[in-house]
Amino acid sequence: MKFVPVLLSVSMGLGAFSLSFETKANDQLAVTLCEYIAVDDKGRVRKALKSSRVKIRNVFNAIECNGNNMLRHAIASNAVETGKLIVKGLPKSALADGADIAWAESNGHGGSPLIAEIKKRAGL
Numbered sequence: 316m317k318f319v320p321v322l323l324s325v326s327m328g329l330g331a332f333s334l335s336f337e338t339k340a341n342d343q344l345a346v347t348l349c350e351y352i353a354v355d356d357k358g359r360v361r362k363a364l365k366s367s368r369v370k371i372r373n374v375f376n377a378i379e380c381n382g383n384n385m386l387r388h389a390i391a392s393n394a395v396e397t398g399k400l401i402v403k404g405l406p407k408s409a410l411a412d413g414a415d416i417a418w419a420e421s422n423g424h425g426g427s428p429l430i431a432e433i434k435k436r437a438g439l
Contacts, residue, residue, distance in 0.1 A: 341377075344369070349380035352401075355394035371404030386415050386433075390424045398429040402436050410437035 344367050351359040364371065371385070380388035386405070389398030402410065410433050419430055433439075 344374070345378045345380075348374075348378060348385065349388060352380060352385060352389050352394050352397045353392045355389075355392065355397050357396040357400050360397055360400060371401055372406055372409070375401075375405060375409065384415075386429070387418055390415070390419050390427050390429050391422070393427070395428050398427075399432055402429065402432045405436075407437055411439070413437070413439060 344363065347363050348360060351363065364374075375385060378385055381391075383391065386398060386401050388394075389401055416430055416433055416439070419425055419427055424430075
């Protein structure tokens, strides 16, 4: 009879540990992606995503780089190649509202080549 409570407390303890580890791993992935986007290293962004077994579309809304989403961070950093990777990895519906284009134009990045990529992908 003592086996069940012990098993239950061990499993709860391990569950809390794995949740903590997962959160730290996700934070590390976010930092890594933001750094690679800033230096326009498309290969490393792709490798980091692949090794973490995630897709851009799955982490796009969860990761912020300097207060911006990954696409806006790429636009602000003039990371054209990495930005193209992000645009291609997002569903068209995520780009269709034009919010990233409006943000870029209002922050002095209206001439970025990524604006044309966003418009082309979203059909704007």
